[in-house]
Amino acid sequence: MEKKTIDNVKYIFLDYDGTIIENAESEFLKEYFTLLSKKSGIEFNQLLQLVMSSVEETIKNTANDKNLFEKFTMAISQSSRKSPEYWIKLFYAFYETEFDQLSRIVKPKKELIELISKTDKKLIFASNPLFPKIATYKRIKFAGLEPEMFLYVAHMENSTYAKPNPMFFKEIMAKLNLSPDECVMIGDTEFDMACEKVGIKFIHINETEKWKQVF
Template structure:
């Protein structure tokens, strides 16, 4: 069995909007960017990334290009700014993370194949930290979605189809565990969905 796992609200108990508050506070504080309007621009770019529906650029290139256009600063500037933040300051956000210990313990003891299926709006360096935040290892997953290896985001069915194709697996052999309608979109490609609140269901499977 192949288990797709969401992160915010699933592998961790923090909801995405709660994590965002700490994330942006930390980002502005570390980068010393004074114009708080940048947060609105970042969120706007993220929304456009989620709606993206072509393969012209991977998610990271698309996002950096868009951010450069909207701010008038170069892609290189934003790339260096974000990656410096992810390398040096982002790891400190581990302090606010509330791991879903019951689910994580099940994963550690399970023989199933796990896919890290958080929406790919973070680059690999940040995703690796997020996995470390909950004391899991990169090797606990057979596939990890990142901005670099993705061209689509949930709830676009192509997000799931790309992973199925890469891993050469069938929807009938998969389950998505998550907490939002973005995760429930797995049903559109034939992957069963279990809400994280349905503990009896995912406990019996894992």
């Protein structure tokens, strides 16, 4: 990364799973579905299939007249033949209570967390917005951070698109009136690399020296 590019960076987009925390997404989801299965009374594999297929539908749905939470509840309602209200009530009850147990498995990436806590750069929480606000804020706290540390936190209710759709990044830039050359994305997957399609520089979490320089 050129020195000039580093000097230009004012906004740092950050992924969560595999980036802010060391846990891979698969590890987090296994525990997540174990708890949600107990809460809902729906068998683990059936619930996993139902939720993940609905998430896939949500990601594919590029209509701009609904947010991701609306898209998801519509998709899971159609697949399960249970009402959107049933799912909304279940998920919110889960996020208010049992979801907190997931904090015990979270392994924050300490070196990155320290830089996040000290930087004067503007931070954007750019994990794939597939959790509602209540859960997203809790996930941030699981890592030892506070939502207030971020200029913007992407979650289901304020997002129309999800990664790897580059519109996810474009929507945030439009809302905050950002120029891509002022931004950098730190992440760990090809989904995060979609930022390059809208002109945002991507740094892989394994490129430690590069992201240290950005901070």
